[in-house]
Amino acid sequence: MEKRTKNSVIPTLKYKVARSEKFGRYLQAAKNVAPGEVILREKPVAVGSMTTSKDYVCFACLRLLPKIKKGTQYRCSKCNVAPLCGPACEEQSKQHTSDECEVLKNNKDLLTDKIVDVINVLLPLRLWLLKYKNPELWERIQSMEAHIDERRNTSVWKDTEENVINVMRALRLIPEEDATTECLQQLCGILDVNTFELRPPGGQDGLRLRGLYIEASLMAHDCRTNTHLTVDDNFQLTVYASLPINEGDAILFNYTSSLLGTATRRKHLREGKYFECECSLCRDPYEMGSYMSSILCTRCREGFIGPENPLTINPYGRGIKWQCDKCKRSIGGRLVRATLDITRTLIDNVDDGDVKGLETLLAKLSRSLHQNHFLMLSLKQKLVNVYTKEVSSPNPQKKVMQRMLDMCKEMYNMLEIVEPGISRLKGIMLYEMHLPLVLLANRAYAAREISSMELTSRLEEAGSLLKKSLTMLLLEPTETPEGKLAKRALQELKALNQNIADVKTINTIEDTRAHNKRKSHRNKLKK
Template sequence: MSTKYEVKTSNKLGRYLVAAKDLRAGERILSDQPFVLGPNSDTSLVCFNCYLPLISKFVVCKNCGIAPICPGDGCPEQFAKWHSRQECDFFRNLKLNKGTSPMTMVQNVGSLLVLRALLKQNDSPQEWKVFSELESHLDRRRDSSVWEYYDNTVKFIQSLGLLENGQNQELVQQICAAIDVNSFEVRGPPIPAIGCAEVLRGVYLQATLLAHDCVANTHMSINDNNVLVCHASTDIKKGEPIYYNYTDALKGTAIRQQHLMIGKYFKCTCSRCSDVTEMGTYMSSAVCPACKTGYMSQHGELWVCHSCKNETEHSVVGHKVQCCSDKLEVINKKDEKELEEYIRYVSLVLAPNHYLLLDAKQRLAGVLRDIINREPRPTKKVMRRKMELCKELLPVLETLSPGICRIKAITLYELHATIVQLAKKLFDAREITGADFADELLCAEKHLKHALEMLVIEPGNSPEGELCAKALEEYRALKLTIAKVMDSVHAEGKVYKIEDVTEEEALHPEID
């Protein structure tokens, strides 16, 4: 058993993990190899060996003559290889004894993950036993549209002769259910120079025991070797449950609940879901039409204002919220003017931190970032607007995703970058003094250092890990710039205290 956690059982959570000792924010709790990993059921064709998308052509494995794999020079060396010797021998026997063709595999690539899980029954019997005991909610899926959806997978597995010796189609449905309920999304390998990749699914037998809470205390990452690493995102006391958020923290309660009910078959009753204000963020609330200043939250068939207590029928407020949602679906989300117009329009209806508004603001911040990076002389207005958007998002993230948070780190990095760019522009134009310039750079340094403290635990070969490396170089450069500016402003009589921050300190030595 790990010294970091232990497994408990309860009627509410089933099997779940608790801290076996006090855990610090940033401390690694567990790392987990996938029991099985593969493409989604609705995937495009991917290489059976490395999961690269096969866009135009493929070849088949020379040994088994069935598995579609990368053409040309074959699979890139840096990618993990999944077409095992045992599987290759199995496919070879299929071709020899049943005449199975490569096109059979091509047409059933969406069933590959289920097939590989079933083959584990003989290849890894101990792991298979743990997998077979995972929650599947099979009875709730029986005779449903999901059950029918996987009928083709059942027929495919049957055609391979894997359901003999008294086994039946229910075993395949149980595997499908266990994967649906317990898998994690994994970023597949991108095509070099193009970047497109398939989203894979992986079952991790340790990590799947993490209980859900919409305000989690863990941070999850999966590296290019498909190893899942779980860190504490906040301090966790000995004996406290270890939680992971299986939903999107920046979605409203109704959407999160729907996601959990459809995918995990349970209704969340965490502190956030039980609070109509969503911990004071009013993320699903609307502006009260009566007092114009208060926010209304839904209570059954009524929406009630927290300020003036006005009550409005759900058919009225719900319709307005739905119109805002429908509008976001159809606008051009890469157009600055359309996004700004949408934000102005829905701000008359929705609370400032409503998830639809936050979605639009995130997208607008990305558009403005691209404008700033693309234009040789971006305007001060664009820079200030981007900074404003970042500052509006950060308090919400701090409340709903306390501690280490990937989106928060990226937002802080973006905020720091724009502060530096704007401050330099103003200083070069003699619109601010050297002392003001130094103040802005120190503010940017604070945000960048905070971002680095979170990004440092990301896998080095992930986009966030690459951002960490870039941010560290910018941190070094920013420290030098600050030192030079300080030298020039000392004559003005303003005294600054600059801490000597080493590279190790910048990367937060407390993080394991």
């Protein structure tokens, strides 16, 4: 719906800022929103690397740079900006402002050997400079939640003072006033609580970035989100509805990972976002049937054990009980923790490329953990990576293709529970499922194990998986790994449709031959 003024058309926002005792300020749907519909698009206030990074990152485009030797005049090959700025800093991005450039040039002699230190404090520096450049935006940033009282005098507070504030002072990037300390503590709290973790342009591995978005940060949390987020190479964030959202409903985003168990998710939110999650997934001892934290009952060997009180701060502590959903037997949380500690050690020690070792460990752990347990999922992800390489080889083994297909189905079914609707992980999993399905079908037909009609049916099933995958992956920006995967999926769907058409032609020929043969046989009988 649009509102018309005399000279222009202004789109009606699909969200509004609301307030409640539970969420504080949060985004609420201003109208009914369908899955895949854009709720908002937003450019970041600032983007920078994580403060623990040891990488050399271009200030302007935030791509990885090779390590810079002392005294070397180096410029980014992508955007042409020098790591410590200079007279030729003419091709600046929106992330690297003229104010920032001036500060870095003025301190160039001091900063030459401390580029990584500068990179690590770049994000709070960019917010700090807005105080002087854009007072209106600065005021909006200061209104964001920082949980300053909860952070004060904690290890996080001391770490911020040592690794951010003291570093910025030593590099002469900020003044010495005491008020600056409190202000920067607040800014770092705002960054920790409100930023989104981003990938660098081009999807480079091993580099973690954070971006601050004013509007998107107001989305409330739920471990089963109703939104799907994408970010392009210019760091523009797009929020899509992943499920139908009714007018008046909260617009929700998962602040943590859906592939973690309840205790780990809640700990991350408690320590990083300063609240206790009590969503439907966290409240259920068996996580709405996903069993991502459940272990096999050692008594009945049929049921699975979950915490009697999943909202307790430490479900693995002394006196905490876990109960079987079948025989109702209880065991202590400390025994569950011991089981998980042993499991983590076994997973850490297995070689990621050792297929036999991974499969053996998976079989061993399945005698203790639910197949959807978050530690089992981490092991399955390693196996799927290895299987994908094998399936992409010229002559993959049939058993490997079948295992990959079965494992992807298991993981997809689990994701349907924890990530309902549009999901990046589900889109990837659907894509991964189609290839072994096609290869197995073609191989079975070549071995005359199935008819051409059955081959058509299986290929059409693979095609439906690809189409469903594309409904999710086509939302991704084209330059991201998922966007490139979508392009490949489109090409493969075109080839698969042609394959199906060819097989149907064979079906028609075979049907015609069979019909003629039967007709000829009947004619002979009549004679």
